[in-house]
Every structure is written in C-alpha cells, then in structure tokens.
Amino acid sequence: MKKFLSLFLVTAMLLSLCSFAAMADEAPIKISIYYSDNSTLPFRADWRVISYLQEKYNVDLQFEPIPMTDYSTKVTNVLTTQGDDTPDVILGTSTSGGNASLALNGAAYAVSANPDWTPNFNARVAEFGLEDEVNTRKLGDGNLYYLPALYDIPFYDGGLILREDYLAAKGSEAPKTFDDLYAILKAYKEDYPESYPLTTIVRLSVLQRMTMPSWGVSVGVNGATGTRVLSWDYDTKTYFAGAISEQYKEYVTFFNKLYAEGLLDPEFAQDDASTTRKLATGLAMATYGYYDQIGGWEQASEIEGIKLNMYPSLEGPGGAHHQPKSSTGSGILFPAKTMQRPDFEQVVRKIDEIFFSEEAAKVWCIGIEGETYTMDGDKIVFSDEILAAPEGIYKYMQNAYGCGCDGTQLVWYNAREMTKYDENYAEINAAVAAMGDVIQYVPATPAFDDEVAEEVALLQTTLFDAFNVWDDGFLRGTKSIENDWDQFVQEMKDLGIEKFLALHNEYNIYK
Template sequence: MNRHKTMLLSSVALMLAVTACSNSSQKEVMKEATKEGTTTPKPAAASGKASDVPLTVKILKGSSSINLQAPLFDYIFEKTNVRIQLELVTTNFEQKAQTIIATNSLPDIMEVAYGKQMYVDGAKNGLFLPISDYISDAPNLAKIMKENKEIAKNNIDGKIYSFPKLGAWKLQLAQGAMIRYDLLEELGLEAPKTFDDLYKVLKKFKEAYPNSIPYTGRENAFNLLKPLAFAMGSGNRIYYDPNIEGGKYVYGQAHPEFKPVLEFTSKLFKEKLLDPDYAVNTSDAMKEKLASGRSLFYYDNNSFGVNFNEALKPKNPKARFELLPLMKNDRGQTRGWMYKKDWMHNIVISSKTKNPHELVRFLDWFYGEEGTRATAYGVEGVNYKMENGKPVILDSIIKKYAQTKDPFRNMQTDLATGFEQLALNVDEHPMIETSAPELVKWKDMITTEKGYVYEVVSPPFTNDELSRLKTLQSKVDTLVDQEMDKFIIGVRPVSDFDKFSQQLIDSGALEIEKIYNEANQRYQKQ
C-alpha cells in the first residue's frame, strides 16, 4: 500500500499536565456556546461552502501514518473549498505541540491532546481562536453541545477554544480481562469468576507451560494498575468511584482498599505469573508476546485480541483470546472501565489566522452528516455505496484489506478516515464491517448492565484550583510513580503500604480529593 507520502517528521519528549477546564457555570457555558459571540458576524459563504475562494490550511497532527494521496482530501476540498496541507508528527507529538505553543508559532490548525496544561495556557494567553465568538459559523458543533453537556467541561473561562474530537457512534471497547480460552478448555479449567480464581488459573497455566509468561502488560505500573485496581474495588491515583457515597473522587493509593491490589500483583510477580518486564515493555513488545503465544492473559484494550487470534491461528487453529465476564472482587462488586464516549482531544485554530470565519466553518463541516460520513467511510462510489439509505463499504475495499494484519486500521490509514486520521465526529460503524465477529460479540458484553463504567471527564476547575492541583499532584503522583513498581516487584514489602499511604495523605492526597469533589459538586448543581 502507498502510505507515508510527503510526511514531515519530528521527535521530542513527552510532557504531562493537569486536566484543564473553566470555573464558569454550566448555564453560562451553554449560553456562551449557543450565542453569536462578540465578534462581528461575517455572512456565510455565498457558495454554501466554508470559503468562497480556495484556501490552503496547514494542519499539525500527531499520527504514525496517513495516506496523503487518499481521495478523501480532494473530496473535502470539493465540499469546503479548503485544501489541507498536513504535517504529521510521528513521535513525541506532545512535546512538539508544547514547543509550538510556548513559542507562539502555531500553524493554522493543530491538535492538542485532552487534559494538557498547554491547552489551558494557550487559551489564556490568547494563542487560540475563541470559537465561542464565532459560534454562528459552527451550527453543527453548537447543536451537539446542547445535547452533550460534557463537552463544556473542556471550556476555559466559559469559552470554547477548540473543536473537540467526539464519538458519534462507537463500537464499545474496554480495558478488559482477555484470556486464552482454548487453554482453559484444554486444561479443564473454568473461567475465573473472582480474582482468586484468576490467580489459580494463571498458576495452572504456568505449571502446564513453564516457559510461558501467563500475565503481561505494557510500559509501566500505571497501565497495569488502572484497570486492575478499579476492577478489584479501588482505583489508581485520583479517580471517580461510582460506588462511594453515590459517586465520589478518591485518591486510590491513599486508602486501605488499594492494599489488596498490591498484594495480588506482588504475589503474581513473585511466583513468575506476571511478566518481569511489564514495566518496560513497549506496546509492541507486549503485543508480540501475546501474538506469539508466549503470554496468555492481559488486562487492556480488548480489541487487541482480534489481531492476536489471527496471529495465533496458523500454528494453532484452536487458539483464541476471549473477553472474560467481569470478575467479582472482595467487596462483592463486579465492575470495570470502558472507554469514554468522547475522546475530547482539542483541534485549535491559531488566533493569528486571517480567515477565522472560514476556518470555523471548515472544521464545523466535519460534525455535520456529510463530514461525519466522509471521515468514516471515505468517498461515495470510490470507497462505499449507499444501500437503503445507509453507507456500505464496497466489496473491493473489504477484500483489499481482509488478509492484512489489522484490516480496520489499515483501511483507515489508506482512506484517511477514522479517529486516528481526519474524523472529528467519529463514527465507528465501519469497524463492524471490517472486523472479526468476536469484536461485535465482545461489544455486547461491555455494557453498564454488565457492570462496566464509563471513564469520567474531570470537572471544570477554577484557576486557583488548577494551580493548587498542579502543585499537589506533582508531589503525590510522583511518589506513587516512584513506589508502585517497588511494591510490585518486592523491593519494598507490601507491609509498608500503610506507612506509604499516610505519606501520600501528608503530601496532599486528601486535598486533591477535596478539590475534585468540590469542583464536581459545583458542576452537578448547575
């Protein structure tokens, strides 16, 4: 396939920060979002397009690959009169974005990941165009905002400064417990219903396959603990717990409920049931172990299992990963995280642009029916057809990618469609047509009725709260990051946890909880 054309590459280091929102009331936010704003309105383009004259816009985006020759680019130009000149940053995009914002050298449009301090800084320092002032040029976004109030959590001082990446329709995925089900059958084992059952199953796997790594993970303790801690009745760092007082923010490691999580993981590590390299595995390294049959269980994105199953089939036609039903924890709960409906990544326009109305209309087009469909399916007659009023991917397109390692994502890369490419209002219906049937089966298991909980967007904070959180979390989160691996690998005994938990409290963990809960209570009352 012909990808990677005319790409511009950059590489720099990752920077994390605190989620940023405004201290304005929800009513003020929605009022601001739906009124015309303070800028003098400019008549809509006479052509009905975003611009009456052809424009070329520079867009900076983090992505590993997009086919820059995809027909979708010409289609977008045909419909909007705006030509996209795309600059792709394949590594360390967040640091690249940070540098651009710090030096006020924005292109026309750029992507800023959700929850980053640089988004707040850019908005407050006047680097981003205030979309609220041009909301009359964005009827599609305004309509969605009326229906989806969560979007307003991302506003700064009551104003919209970005076009957020939303989910029009999602094939629901989760950080699920995925296990080699064929080995359960082979060894005559029942699917684990509790975490003690899981321990026993992993132990049986290791006995039957001594060279295996029963449980693997990727990158660090944070990724290992986020889904596992919540499922076991606690949570990692600050998180929203729907089972405490009707819903409350809690700093997981500051409470005794977290201790069983460390007891469990440290026991797995000690008995060689947990990958010794879990903390340093790259995503690719983890996937290789699972796809090759070396590892037999993971607690991560369930959709990965489809690719692992395809990779395992040539050597063992019976091999298959399956999503386990949620396991009951020691508190009698069955619960797990499912990915939030909206990604909320920010697409911002430079305040220096000479064409603010045109660029706002351009980005708003992506939220309309025409733009949503095009960025999901591509170009009608080239990539899909309409049947009974619904888009259907052409057979030739299905066949082209059917034998690739990851049909859905390879198709999206070539067509420049979907979440990773150009979509802002992401429709994942094409995933059903191009993915293995088990993914659809797993989707039906990932529901609130089964115990899954949507990840929650943080509430809007005041400026003082943001400043205080930045100070507190730099201390508390750093302590957690420094010590979690030590507990898991046995360098620090789990018996020290109570002392460690008190250290977190002394460093401000409970104050972090207080700030989050007060901000959330304000938001809920509005």
C-alpha cells in the same frame, strides 16, 4: 409589457449566468492544518477522502503531518510564539496541561464565543447528549477553546487478551471474574512452570488502568482522574483518596499474590518485541492489551493452533469495569493568529462543516457512497475490493482511503464503526455494552485558578513519587501490605494527600 418582461427575463438570465460563473471561479479557501502523524498509519496527502472533501466543500486543505512523538512540543511552540509557521488549524489537540494557560492568555480562539459559526458541532453534541461533558472542557474563564472529537458510545478496544485455544484444550469457560482469571493463570503455570502467564504491554500501568476500576479505584500514572493518587466516587461525584483506600489495598493484595506465585510477569516495563516474544512462544498466555495487536501476536507464533481473543471486563469487588473513558477526545484548536485572517469566520464554518457535518462524518468513517460502499436499505455494503482485503476492512480503509484515522475523524458512531470490524470484535463490544456501565466516564479536571493549580501540581509530584515507590514495593513484596500499610498511609498523609483531596473537592465542578 411584453418588452419589459423579455428584458426582465434576459437580465435575470444574464445575472444568474454571471453569478454561476463567479461561483465556478471561486477559489477554494486555503486552510493549513497540523496533523499528528501516527507511524503505524502514516499520513498520505493523496487519500481519497481528503480529495473528495476538498472538492465537495471547495477548500484546499494543506496538511502538515507532524510526527506524533513530537506533536505536543510543536503545538506548544507555535501557540507560544504564533510565528510564521503557525497553521490555521491544529488537529488532535486540546486545552489540557500547558495548553490551558496558553489559551487563557490569548493563544487560541474561544470557539464558544460564536456558537452560530459551528452549527454542525453543536448539532452532534446535542445528538450524542454530550452538552454536560463538553461544558466540562471549558476553561476557568468559562470559554471552550477547542472543538473536541465526539463519541456516542466509548469503544471497548482493549482489555483482557488470552489464549482461547488453551481454554478450549482445558475445557475451561471464558473468565468472568478475577478469581476465574487467577485459576486459569495458575493452571497454565502448572502446565508450563517456566512461564509467567500474565504479561504486560509497554508497562504495568497499562494493565493497572484497565483492571483497577473493577476494584472501584483508579490511581497511578494512568489513573482516570489524572491526579495519580485520587479516585472518583461515581455515586457522590466527589474525589476520594484512592491511593490509601481499602479498595487499592485489596487490589494490590491480589496482584501481589499473582506476582508472588509467579503468575505475573516481573518485567513491568518492556517493548513490543518482548511482549510479542512471550505471547508467541508461550512464555505468557494472557495480557491486557488492544484488539489491534492480536493479529501480530498470532502471526509471530509458531505454536500450532494458537488463538488469542479479547474478553469483556472481569468482575472484581467493585463490579466489572474497564478503564474510564471520555466521550470527548482531542480535537480542533484555532491559534489566535488565524483570527487575523479576513475570512476567519468562513474558515471556522468550513472546518465545522468538514469535520462535524453528518455527511462529512460519514465520509471520514466509511468513505464515499458509490466508491467504497453502497447502501442496501439501512445496511452498509462495502465494495468488493474492500471486502476482499486480507488485512480486514477497517485497516484497509485506513491505509487506502484515509477513513477511520483518529487524527481526522472527529465524530464516532459506535454502531457504524462496528461495520468495519470483524464479527468477533462487534460481538465483544455488544457484550460489553450489554453489561451496563462497564466503561465509566472520566471526571473533568477541577477548575483551579493559577495559584491553586501550582500548589496542586507540587503536591501531586511528591505524592505520586512516594506512591510509586510503595506501589512497586507492595506488588513485588519488598514492602509488606499487612505490616507496612499504616506506615504508607501515614507517609501519604504527611505528604499532604488530605489537603490534595480537599482542594480537588473544593474546586470540583460537579458539586
């Protein structure tokens, strides 16, 4: 018995040694990945979070950074051709637009086909309560073809930005309503007659998408529904013809007043340099932009004591709302060619783990415990090197470690993110969160079949072309809102806005 026991123990020891040796020798799984490269945060293969996660999950991630400007072209190309250069995984993409028909025609793997391969993604969806929203990302055949990025609470990262120092000098309160904003702009115009106090970034549609929801409507090139001329009724969960609604009429009347009184910059499309010049030299004092941009504008200015700040959404006739945002974003898609890999299941499981597990999500956000931060109870304490960075925690961690890059971080906890920003930003976000439903959801695209989708696309093109002309005319006053409104409505009806609306409501997945 003793002999048998010793033999058994020796055998067990040898076996375990062998398996340990085998594990130690197991080669990392190679996974090639397309990554959308943002020029202001260029990808670096030596980012610490990447090397850490590679070691931790025993993978060799071969990133292919593709310039963001041409990313969608490249993705469409590889999905169409499935050629030699097709990567195993595509980050930062979705099945909207042309990718939908490619996916439906077999160009991508349906991730919903094997939910047990993505346990971490499923867990995060359940944790954030996003089951319904994720379901709306499914295509006409009922399958989900990509793993979207997940947000517990949408960010208020952009909004009204104006000269806080001017408000302080005039003894004015921070604006709460659009009437307050009008009064501030008017006062500035009186003080600086050569100025156009409210300017735009990139093009007017950025300002429009951030302001329209306060009138209960969202149309135009960046309208929330993506239809460009329809809006979403959040009470009835149906579409309505936003472009010819009274809400839009009121909206355009307000901004026409700003334009007519020289309060709105007539340059509706401009590059960064132009906006920066106007804000930095005092030719403008407000815009609708992003918090990230404030530092650059202030640094470019020679005005003593200039201080720009971002403010929560202003209240309009439809309440205080910002541009609607989705709690899901671009994510991970597996081209069909990847399914030919013998270890395909393992690839999917690894990707799920690397991007959606609780631990990896934390690494993508705040780095590695003991290196970039330590925990003091529940509190995250960043390392001295990070705290001392002149560009701020968030920016430094992006550049130095690769944390917080929207291409690779796919799980976003608002509270955790706020630990990386300055107090002011966190306070603004907290104020917005306290206001209630400032940031509403983006309704899912109706599940059109191919034939209807084509008809809808044709109608949309003609309707939007006409709307664009009228919108510009109403804003600039070349068309009279009072006298020409009926003609505009009739033209939109003649072009089929009612049919366009009916089709959207017929295929509305919320009904």
